[in-house]
Amino acid sequence: MQRNNEDTGGADHWYTSAMETATSFDIFHTALLGMDCQAGIVSVYAKPPEEFVQRASSVLKAARRSGMPVILVEVGFRPGLPEVSGNNKLFAAIKANPQHQQFFQSASGAIHPSLGPEPGDIVVTKHRISAFPGTDLQMILRARDIHTLVLFGIATGGVVLSTLLEACDADYRVAVIADCCADLDEELHNALVHRLFPVRGEVITAGDFVKALEAARAAYRW
Numbered sequence: 001m002q003r004n005n006e007d008t009g010g011a012d013h014w015y016t017s018a019m020e021t022a023t024s025f026d027i028f029h030t031a032l033l034g035m036d037c038q039a040g041i042v043s044v045y046a047k048p049p050e051e052f053v054q055r056a057s058s059v060l061k062a063a064r065r066s067g068m069p070v071i072l073v074e075v076g077f078r079p080g081l082p083e084v085s086g087n088n089k090l091f092a093a094i095k096a097n098p099q100h101q102q103f104f105q106s107a108s109g110a111i112h113p114s115l116g117p118e119p120g121d122i123v124v125t126k127h128r129i130s131a132f133p134g135t136d137l138q139m140i141l142r143a144r145d146i147h148t149l150v151l152f153g154i155a156t157g158g159v160v161l162s163t164l165l166e167a168c169d170a171d172y173r174v175a176v177i178a179d180c181c182a183d184l185d186e187e188l189h190n191a192l193v194h195r196l197f198p199v200r201g202e203v204i205t206a207g208d209f210v211k212a213l214e215a216a217r218a219a220y221r222w
Helices: 039-045 049-066 089-095 098-103 137-143 156-169 186-200 206-220
Strands: 030-035 070-075 122-126 148-154 173-182 202-204
Touching: 030 049, 030 156, 039 049, 039 148, 049 070, 049 148, 049 173, 049 206, 070 137, 070 156, 089 098, 122 137, 148 156, 156 173, 156 186, 173 186, 173 206, 186 202, 202 206
Parallel strands: 030 070, 030 148, 070 122, 148 173, 173 202
Antiparallel strands: none
């Protein structure tokens, strides 16, 4: 991977060997996963949120136009969070705070209205950091013969990292749309997109993803 030594914070400096040549996806065996892009989470983590939403919306629209499956993953709980164990440090703290619980019962806990869901999208509700534990995501992917996962979401060091690691261990090919990820810890975000993620998969931008799907559509003459 190459990067500009003077600036590692911008999307223009995220380069991998795949991006330097041509990123391509088998549309029929690839799924796009937009994760934890709920209204309240976007407003807190994405800076500025309008630009994040614009980029995320562009990749979702491109996937829908191409016929690629779109899976929107949201974190959610029943009232009182019966899914949460006291042994889980992060979620136990949420369960103990009525204000935090209310987040998931209000509009702030819904998927950002500019991102979906649209007819044909699949919504998966999770109760842990990764999109896999306790959900039917794996069953859906197997039923659709999915081999490749394209990931984006919030936070980079949360759902994106956890889902990527689990997907890699399950032998999926994985790509991360780096400029459609966000984290409050910018240093952690940069370390992941520049150092860890390229070792486990491909790191691309929203523009790369859209161009790859446009090329695929042209090849199939859609």
